[in-house]
Structure formats: C-alpha cells, structure tokens
Amino acid sequence: MSSAMIDLILTATLDTLYMVAISGVIAALIGIPLGVLLYVTRPGQVLAQPVLAGVLGVVTNIGRSxxxxxxxxxxxxxxxxxxxxxxxxxxxxVPLTIAAIPFIARLVEGALNxxxxxxxxxxxxxGATPWQIITRVLLPEARGGIFTALTVTVVTLISYSAMAGAVGGGGLGDLxxxxxxxxxxxxxxxxxVAILVVMVxxxxxxxxYLVRKSDHK
Known part of the structure; x- marks a missing residue:
C-alpha cells in the first residue's frame, strides 16, 4: 500500500472522529436537557406541564422518525x-447533530424512568426545589443510564457518519x-470496515467503563 493511500486512510479516520466528536458533544449538550425536560414536565412530575410535555414529545418523535x-x-x-x-x-x-439530539433525549428520558x-x-x-431534585436526585441517580445513552449515541453516529460519507460527507464512508x-x-x-469496528x-x-464507575448501587 502506498504512502499516499495510508495518508488518505489516516485523514479519513480523523475526519470521522471529528464528525462524531462535534456532533456528539453538541447533541449531548442539547439532548440531555431535552430528555430531562421530557421527563419532569409530565403530569405528576416536579415541573408538570402537560401541554409542553406533549409538544416536546411530538417534536422529539418527529425527529426520531x-x-x-x-x-x-x-x-x-x-x-x-x-x-x-x-x-x-x-x-x-449538522445532520448528524440534528439526528442525535432526539435520540439522546429519549434515551435519557428512559434512564430517568x-x-x-x-x-x-x-x-x-x-422541601427540595425542582431544580435541586433535578440536579441532586434525578441526574446523579440516572448517571449510569445517561452514560449508556451517550455510548449508544456515539456508536450510532459512527455508522451515520459512514452514510454521510457516501454522499460527500467525507470520512471513512467516503473513502x-x-x-x-x-x-x-x-x-x-x-x-x-476494520477501522470502524475498532472505533465502535x-x-x-x-x-x-464509565457506567461501571458510576454504578453506586
């Protein structure tokens, strides 16, 4: 294999990691709060807002579908x-991030369930306030589930990035x-394929590992 091809493989690998990292971080920053909001705005929860919960649920489902x-x-x-x-x-x-946000949100909601x-x-x-309940009870208790959600999302983004490469997105799929x-x-x-498997x-x-470290039960 020529050095030029090796350089192309390394560049494609870095491009894939870049796409997954950027989209994963931004999606987590938006998707985790969205998942929490989906949970706490349900009827009977600490910030019950049935109408808001319904709207967020519909929007999230559309994004996932x-x-x-x-x-x-x-x-x-x-x-x-x-x-x-x-x-x-x-x-x-951009589409990787948009696709990942509702995906993370539903997984986080499931962890909170x-x-x-x-x-x-x-x-x-x-006498804890809703904010205290969210930050000191819900998120710490769901930490393992949230790490699992992020792991599943990253693995999914790797496969999505390969699809993106097929239509000009760069990365290993394009290569x-x-x-x-x-x-x-x-x-x-x-x-x-081997590099994608190693990434996954x-x-x-x-x-x-992070799930095991966060398991305090």
Missing part, C-alpha cells in the same frame, strides 16, 4: 446557510465508497 439519509438531504439548504457548504465534514456534522419515585418524594418532603467500491479495491473496503469497540468499552 426521519431516516438519516433523508434528513441529510432535506436540510441541505439549512446546512449550507449554517456552515457555508453542503459537503465535507463540517456539513455532515428507572429511578425509584420514592427518592423524588423523599426529596420533596424535605470506502470512492476507493474501495468504485475502484473495485476490496482491501480498502476491508480496512475502512473502543467507544463501547469506554462507555462500559
């Missing part, structure tokens, strides 16, 4: 307006299509 490849194409004008282009890693990070309601009731009986599939080079295809295994192992 759109296939990523369709979402990526549908928001091209928005992507171009935001980053100035519709191709490349920065452009791919596992919390014993008695803990919230005990905090309320001691595999252009140099592996289009040029009938199975070696390049296998290398890109690495992030999954890190996520499992």
């Amino acid at each position: 759109i296939p990523f490849i369709i979402l990526m194409v549908a928001i091209i004008p928005f992507t171009r307006a935001l980053v100035g282009t519709s191709i490349g890693t920065n452009a791919a990070a 596992e919390i014993n309601p008695g803990l919230v009731e005990a905090a309320q009986s001691m 595999g299509i252009r140099y592996g599939y289009n040029r009938f080079n199975p070696t390049i295809m296998l290398i890109t 295994q690495g992030f999954q192992s890190l996520g499992d």
Whole structure:
C-alpha cells in the first residue's frame, strides 16, 4: 500500500472522529436537557406541564422518525446557510447533530424512568426545589443510564457518519465508497470496515467503563 493511500486512510479516520466528536458533544449538550425536560414536565412530575410535555414529545418523535439519509438531504439548504457548504465534514456534522439530539433525549428520558419515585418524594418532603431534585436526585441517580445513552449515541453516529460519507460527507464512508467500491479495491473496503469496528469497540468499552464507575448501587 502506498504512502499516499495510508495518508488518505489516516485523514479519513480523523475526519470521522471529528464528525462524531462535534456532533456528539453538541447533541449531548442539547439532548440531555431535552430528555430531562421530557421527563419532569409530565403530569405528576416536579415541573408538570402537560401541554409542553406533549409538544416536546411530538417534536422529539418527529425527529426520531426521519431516516438519516433523508434528513441529510432535506436540510441541505439549512446546512449550507449554517456552515457555508453542503459537503465535507463540517456539513455532515449538522445532520448528524440534528439526528442525535432526539435520540439522546429519549434515551435519557428512559434512564430517568428507572429511578425509584420514592427518592423524588423523599426529596420533596424535605422541601427540595425542582431544580435541586433535578440536579441532586434525578441526574446523579440516572448517571449510569445517561452514560449508556451517550455510548449508544456515539456508536450510532459512527455508522451515520459512514452514510454521510457516501454522499460527500467525507470520512471513512467516503473513502470506502470512492476507493474501495468504485475502484473495485476490496482491501480498502476491508480496512475502512476494520477501522470502524475498532472505533465502535473502543467507544463501547469506554462507555462500559464509565457506567461501571458510576454504578453506586
């Protein structure tokens, strides 16, 4: 294998990591609060707002129901307006982020569902405010579930980034299509798949470690 091809593989790997990192961080910053809001605004919860909960639920469900490849194409004008282009890693990070936000939100909501309601009731009986309940009861108790949610999201983003590469998003998906599939080079295809597998295994192992560290039960 030539040094030029090795450089292309390294660049594609870094591009994939960049897309996943940017979209994952931004999606987490928005998706985790959204997931908390979905939970606490339900009827009977500490910030019960049934109408708001219903609206947030519908918006979140719509975001989750759109296939990523369709979402990526549908928001091209928005992507171009935001980053100035519709191709490349920065452009791919936009639909990746939008796709990941509702995904994280629902997973975080699911993690909060596992919390014993008695803990919230005990905090309320001691006069804790809704903000204190969220920050000192709900989030600490759901920490392991939130780490699991983030791990699943990152693994999903890796696969989505490969799809983004197939339509000009760059990264390992683009490399595999252009140099592996289009040029009938199975070696390049296998290398890109192997790198993606290693990425998934690495992030999954890190996520499992963080979950174990946060497990205080």
